[in-house]
Amino acid sequence: xKPLITLKDVSFNYYENKKVVGGVNDINLDIYPSEIISxxxxxxxxKTTILKLISSIISPEKGEITYQEKCVGLVPQEPxxxxxxxxxxxIELPLEVKKIKNEERVDELINIxxxxxxxxxxxxxxSGGMKxxxxxxxxxxxxxxxxxxxxPFSALDxxxxxxxxxxxxxIHNKLKQAIVFVxxxxxxxxxxxxxxxxxxxxxxxIIGKVDVDFxxxxxxEDKFTQDFFSGMKNVRQLLKRGYA
Amino acid sequence: xxxxxxxxxxxxxxxxxxxxxxxxxxxxxRITNNETSLxxxxxxxxxxxxxxxxxxxxxxxxxxxxxxxxxxxxxxxVSAAILMASIFLFFPxxxxxxxxxxxxxxxxPIIGFAPAIVLIFGQGSLLSIIFISALICYFxxxxxxxxxxxxxDKNILExxxxxxxxxxxxxxxxHIPLAIxxxxxxxxxxxxxxxxxxxxxxxLGAREGIGQLITIALYRLNPGILYSSLISIALSSTxxxxxxxxxxxxxxxxxxxxxxxx
Numbered sequence: 292x293k294p295l296i297t298l299k300d301v302s303f304n305y306y307e308n309k310k311v312v313g314g315v316n317d318i319n320l321d322i323y324p325s326e327i328i329s330x331x332x333x334x335x336x337x338k339t340t341i342l343k344l345i346s347s348i349i350s351p352e353k354g355e356i357t358y359q360e361k362c363v364g365l366v367p368q369e370p371x372x373x374x375x376x377x378x379x380x381x382i383e384l385p386l387e388v389k390k391i392k393n394e395e396r397v398d399e400l401i402n403i404x405x406x407x408x409x410x411x412x413x414x415x416x417x418s419g420g421m422k423x424x425x426x427x428x429x430x431x432x433x434x435x436x437x438x439x440x441x442x443p444f445s446a447l448d449x450x451x452x453x454x455x456x457x458x459x460x461x462i463h464n465k466l467k468q469a470i471v472f473v474x475x476x477x478x479x480x481x482x483x484x485x486x487x488x489x490x491x492x493x494x495x496x497i498i499g500k501v502d503v504d505f506x507x508x509x510x511x512e513d514k515f516t517q518d519f520f521s522g523m524k525n526v527r528q529l530l531k532r533g534y535a
Numbered sequence: 536x537x538x539x540x541x542x543x544x545x546x547x548x549x550x551x552x553x554x555x556x557x558x559x560x561x562x563x564x565r566i567t568n569n570e571t572s573l574x575x576x577x578x579x580x581x582x583x584x585x586x587x588x589x590x591x592x593x594x595x596x597x598x599x600x601x602x603x604x605x606x607x608x609x610x611x612x613v614s615a616a617i618l619m620a621s622i623f624l625f626f627p628x629x630x631x632x633x634x635x636x637x638x639x640x641x642x643x644p645i646i647g648f649a650p651a652i653v654l655i656f657g658q659g660s661l662l663s664i665i666f667i668s669a670l671i672c673y674f675x676x677x678x679x680x681x682x683x684x685x686x687x688d689k690n691i692l693e694x695x696x697x698x699x700x701x702x703x704x705x706x707x708x709x710h711i712p713l714a715i716x717x718x719x720x721x722x723x724x725x726x727x728x729x730x731x732x733x734x735x736x737x738x739l740g741a742r743e744g745i746g747q748l749i750t751i752a753l754y755r756l757n758p759g760i761l762y763s764s765l766i767s768i769a770l771s772s773t774x775x776x777x778x779x780x781x782x783x784x785x786x787x788x789x790x791x792x793x794x795x796x797x
Binding site for chain 1: 688699700712713788790
């Protein structure tokens with residue numbers, strides 16, 4: 292199978308007074324159709340930078356990124372909804388930008404993310420979890436090939452986070468978009484992904500990957516299996532190396 | 536809300552009542568001591584009310600002239616500020632070059648700057664009054680809208696970039712709607728400022744308007760007309776702001792709707 296997006300030896304640095312203050316180096320990554328990959332690493336290691344590179348918000352200094360089709364959706368850490376628009380209108384935003392009319396797609400996504408009946412509410416009337424679901428629906432409405440999610444559930448409590456992890460898996464099972472999921476939560480990364488990439492805190496490099504696709508349905512019961520524990524253990528060991 | 540309005544009116548009424556009682560007592564004493572009555576300089580609320588009854592028609596006529604000019608000035612000033620803030624957004628270099636200059640010009644006292652404008656556009660001309668009014672409300676609006684544009688959520692701007700939105704689309708869909716609360720806030724400051732601007736313009740030689748009425752009252756030593764004119768300006772400004780707040784309440788429901796779903 293051909294990857295949708297390939298990052299080959301990609302580097303990008305941030306500068307302050309001509310000194311490098313952060314960035315990513317020699318990133319090699321393949322994103323295949325319908326898979327979920329997670330990128331995990333210490334704060335400031337460059338996880339978000341990888342998403343910005345994939346979405347072309349920034350361009351690599353070295354290396355290259357090739358796309359089978361350049362069509363990505365972005366889900367930021369904060370839902371960043373427009374306060375003057377209701378749920379439906381926020382979801383329709385990308386269609387408005389791209390001048391497309393697709394009422395059925397909006398209806399379908401409202402159903403999938405479980406917001407039927409709440410279409411007319413404004414963001415100030417929604418809970419944190421509901422806002423994040425609107426943000427996911429907004430990113431999916433124009434049918435991107437790859438969904439880029441930047442720590443989308445990090446501000447939510449453990450119970451809501453777990454529920455949204457399950458909902459994300461349900462959405463993925465229905466729509467089959469590839470997902471690149473950035474997180475700093477080991478359990479979350481192992482639970483939702485097929486592969487977990489671990490980054491180092493100092494070099495901004497990927498120091499290893501852990502295959503956690505052990506032929507499962509991704510239900511909550513997985514969290515009590517030996518495979519899940521060993522997946523977590525492997526990611527944790529790599530992360531320790533990243534911190535060292 | 537209604538309760539607050541009621542208590543505000545009650546407070547103002549008590550204040551006016553105390554003013555009336557206190558000044559009447561002071562005046563009584565001054566007259567007994569063969570001193571000039573305070574009424575010659577400061578009219579009591581009752582005198583102001585009587586002036587409103589006798590000269591109300593004339594005051595309202597002059598006020599309507601002032602409000603028309605103030606409205607045109609407000610329209611010009613606010614439109615120019617929104618346009619300039621949009622130019623700043625698209626061309627940050629222009630912003631960096633001209634914003635310090637704008638702050639400098641804004642530091643000129645309008646009372647000193649107004650005669651220079653009158654010299655350019657002519658004494659008492661409609662254009663000079665509108666221009667003074669526009670100038671006085673231009674800067675606060677520009678700073679407000681510029682701040683709103685600069686404070687736009689970076690995440691949503693990145694989403695627009697990923698979607699391939701044009702700069703104009705981003706301005707229309709993101710920047711302007713997010714700046715609406717700031718615009719209303721600046722309008723609440725700009726409305727009284729535009730009326731003050733128009734009044735100052737009229738002081739400097741207009742043949743109509745409340746500014747001209749104040750000048751006449753001053754020369755004729757008529758504190759009743761003077762105070763009535765001032766109060767009519769304050770009242771009209773307050774009423775327009777109240778109407779604006781009401782408009783904001785009904786036009787933008789998302790600002791008042793909170794936490795229906797937990």
